[in-house]
Amino acid sequence: MATILVIDDDDAFRDGLAQTLSDLGHRVLEASSAQAALRMLREAPAPECIFLDFRLPDLDGLALLTQLRDEPSLKAVPVVMLTAYATSDNTIGAMRLGAFEHLIKPVGRKDIASLLQRIFSANEPPVATRPADMSFAEAPARNRTQLLGISAALREVQKQLGRAAMTDATVLITGETGTGKEVAARVLHESSSRHEGPFVAVNCAAIPHELLESELFGHGKGAFTGAAGERIGRLVEADGGTLFLDEIGDMPAAMQAKLLRALQERQVTPLGTNRTTTVDIRVVAATHRDLDAMVSAGTFRQDLLYRLNVVLLHLPPLRERIADIVPLAEHFLAQAAQSSGRKMYLSAEAQRRLVEHLWPGNVRELKNAMERVCSLAPGPGVTIDDLSFLRPPAAPAQDLFGPGLLELPLPLAIERMERAMIVRALEMANGNRADAARRLGISRQSLYAKLASLGLD
Numbered sequence: 338m339a340t341i342l343v344i345d346d347d348d349a350f351r352d353g354l355a356q357t358l359s360d361l362g363h364r365v366l367e368a369s370s371a372q373a374a375l376r377m378l379r380e381a382p383a384p385e386c387i388f389l390d391f392r393l394p395d396l397d398g399l400a401l402l403t404q405l406r407d408e409p410s411l412k413a414v415p416v417v418m419l420t421a422y423a424t425s426d427n428t429i430g431a432m433r434l435g436a437f438e439h440l441i442k443p444v445g446r447k448d449i450a451s452l453l454q455r456i457f458s459a460n461e462p463p464v465a466t467r468p469a470d471m472s473f474a475e476a477p478a479r480n481r482t483q484l485l486g487i488s489a490a491l492r493e494v495q496k497q498l499g500r501a502a503m504t505d506a507t508v509l510i511t512g513e514t515g516t517g518k519e520v521a522a523r524v525l526h527e528s529s530s531r532h533e534g535p536f537v538a539v540n541c542a543a544i545p546h547e548l549l550e551s552e553l554f555g556h557g558k559g560a561f562t563g564a565a566g567e568r569i570g571r572l573v574e575a576d577g578g579t580l581f582l583d584e585i586g587d588m589p590a591a592m593q594a595k596l597l598r599a600l601q602e603r604q605v606t607p608l609g610t611n612r613t614t615t616v617d618i619r620v621v622a623a624t625h626r627d628l629d630a631m632v633s634a635g636t637f638r639q640d641l642l643y644r645l646n647v648v649l650l651h652l653p654p655l656r657e658r659i660a661d662i663v664p665l666a667e668h669f670l671a672q673a674a675q676s677s678g679r680k681m682y683l684s685a686e687a688q689r690r691l692v693e694h695l696w697p698g699n700v701r702e703l704k705n706a707m708e709r710v711c712s713l714a715p716g717p718g719v720t721i722d723d724l725s726f727l728r729p730p731a732a733p734a735q736d737l738f739g740p741g742l743l744e745l746p747l748p749l750a751i752e753r754m755e756r757a758m759i760v761r762a763l764e765m766a767n768g769n770r771a772d773a774a775r776r777l778g779i780s781r782q783s784l785y786a787k788l789a790s791l792g793l794d
């Protein structure tokens with residue numbers, strides 16, 4: 338049982354929510370204004386969760402959220418924002434201030450139950466700092482690499498990185514292209530006890546197969562035709578530090594076997610020699626491929642996968658952590674602007690456009706986009722027109738909405754567009770209707786109605 342505070346001036350809604358929460362076994366406190374809530378929070382021990390309405394008679398919900406985040410005893414309490422009218426602005430606003438969730442009224446009993454489960458199953462408070470504390474705009478300490486992000490998903494990755502940095506365990510990093518796998522590997526190295534040792538990155542996809550072995554293990558004089566002199570392999574170079582094996586899924590089968598042996602024995606024998614060197618390395622591997630599928634297909638060794646996959650770190654694609662989009666964009670924009678001595682900012686509609694984009698190239702694409710905007714946008718304020726180069730990816734508008742959209746009678750065209758957008762939102766939400774409705778900015782009820790009228794159930 339937890340103590341939960343509900344702050345909402347709509348008596349009927351508040352009572353209903355309080356009833357649901359107490360049916361689920363929790364103790365409920367109710368406040369109908371910001372003042373009443375603040376009084377209650379001063380007098381009673383901090384609740385374990387707060388439901389907060391966007392519109393209160395005396396104070397805007399976001400302003401109250403900001404106050405709660407500034408209060409040391411309350412900043413770790415998860416806050417669920419409630420709104421009757423979801424817009425991308427208030428969604429972004431709430432998420433940027435560190436809200437745990439952003440719910441659209443009316444809220445179903447099942448949604449509440451699963452939300453509470455998510456909140457209380459986290460072994461640490463889900464919101465520990467407000468995003469503004471994350472020194473996004475400030476220069477990073479000592480030039481350290483930073484994996485920036487404020488979304489719950491990325492905060493989870495940051496926590497996992499912190500935990501892994503305390504050990505020497507082998508780490509496997511997965512994620513789509515541009516999600517920050519190399520950044521994560523560097524952060525891991527720089528936060529580990531090996532940070533004064535070398536960080537050696539080998540891109541297994543970029544090195545021709547026949548050269549990979551000598552690249553990794555080195556070779557003696559005349560080991561093969563063209564092998565002038567000797568060469569120290571990358572494993573030995575990484576001694577005392579971290580070896581980053583990038584694109585490990587692209588390693589040819591023969592090399593996989595040799596690598597496995599070297600990792601098991603922590604010993605390296607350069608090609609064409611019988612000298613063996615013992616190495617002290619921490620191994621981090623990364624891939625955008627599905628190694629499990631490759632194991633099933635017989636193209637990746639299962640024993641090597643076991644060896645590498647001691648700690649698994651997955652970087653979710655940017656479209657699954659929309660709370661990161663605007664803060665990252667602001668960061669990259671400021672960075673790009675700084676080098677040309679400018680100060681730039683994103684207009685509200687530009688922010689909205691960025692959040693809508695699917696970012697198939699993930700953070701790399703976002704960074705490139707901000708560099709482009711910085712060199713092209715005329716004013717300090719980035720407008721939606723400055724972002725006109727962002728096209729719907731993979732499915733360009735025409736494919737998405739079908740051919741000849743512009744030739745159709747308006748009602749039919751609208752219906753087709755609605756259908757395409759709803760299907761896409763459902764795909765992005767993995768079939769979760771509440772989530773899809775949120776992405777579309779409509780209530781769940783209207784999503785259900787549209788699904789029925791479009792025959793999509």
Ligand SMILES: Nc1ncnc2c1ncn2[C@@H]1O[C@H](COP(=O)(O)OP(=O)(O)OP(=O)(O)O)[C@@H](O)[C@H]1O
Pocket residue numbers: 483484485486512513514515516517518519520521625700701704
């Ligand atoms: N969370 C983040 N914070 C700051 N910068 C990031 C973040 N994620 C990615 N970047 C930046 O985005 C770019 C791509 O990141 P990175 O090279 O780590 O991606 P990757 O997952 O290794 O991609 P690929 O699979 O294509 O090699 C880099 O410029 C990196 O600095």
Ligand SMILES: [Mg+2]
Pocket residue numbers: 518519583
């Ligand atoms: Mg990479």
